[in-house]
Amino acid sequence: MNQTLVDLLERNLVHAETFEGRFDDVQDGQRPDAVTVCCSDSRVLQDGMWDNDRPGQLFTCANIGNRVVQRTAEGEVVSGDVLYPIAHTGTELAIVVGHTGCGAVTATYDQLTEGLSEPPGIEHSIGLLAPQLQDGVEALPDGIDRETAINRLVEYNVDRQVELLVESDDVPDSVTAVGVVYDFQDVYSGRRGEVHVVNVDGTRAVDALRRAYPELADRVNRLWEYDR
Structure with a gap:
């Protein structure tokens, strides 16, 4: 057997011992305080970034590029993963979590600027991101270096995902949509692991x-x- 699995199961015993008494209040259901939409990236500690150790507090979703959108026969809609806690558990805070050096944003940037070939599943995910990032790529200043371009587009993607939440008829006006960037590369403040707020309900001007x-x-x- 793969040793990694063996090690993970051993560590799960530690988890089970630690959390044994923390599930009592969520036996019959959940009412999470927030739904978070993170990128599927091993470097993004989805509950750890909030120092969360309480089952039931966060409804955590993850996908390539922290997308809130999925494609259906009726067109693009807010993903059911994101919408479920909003529609069924009364959650009124949605947090879109981008991150520095995002591989999904990088792949989408490369597809839009140079063309890119990926397996169909990855191609589908990039295809959902590309329409959101197209205007951002075109708005990048001339002469910008690749790393800076990617991290600017990380913010741009977060903005677009927040915009989709705000504009969706399926998301009640009572829900606050927040966009943040998780920084583990010393891009914002030099404090690795810090979360920076970049958008609240569509407002993205820092002073405002x-x-x-x-x-x-x-x-x-x-x-x-x-x-824009």
Whole structure:
């Protein structure tokens, strides 16, 4: 047997011992405080970034490129993974979590600028991101280096996903949609693992966000304040 699996199962015993008494309040259902939409990336510690150790607090979704959209016969809609806690458990906070150096954003950038060949499943996911990033790629300044371009587009993608939530008829007005970027590459502040707020309900101007949400002022940061 793969030794990694053996090791993981041994570590699960530690988890089970630690959490044994923490599931009592969620035996009959869940009412998570927030739904988070993270990127499927092994470097993104989806509950760990919030220091969360309480079962039932966060409804965590993950996919390539932290997308909130899925394609159906009726067209593109908010993904059921994201919508479920909003529609059925009363969750009123949705957090889209992008991250620095995102591989999905990088792949989409490469597809839009140079063409890219991927297996069909990955191609499908990139195909859902590409329409959201096309305008962002075109708006990048001339001469920008690749790393900076990617991290600007990470923000741009987060903005577009928040916009999709805000504009969806399936998401009630009572839901607050927040966009953040998880930084583990010293891009924003030099504190690895810190989360930076870049968008709240479609507002993305740093000064406006800091005025509107003074309690978040020191956590609001952006790399790119573009016109659109």
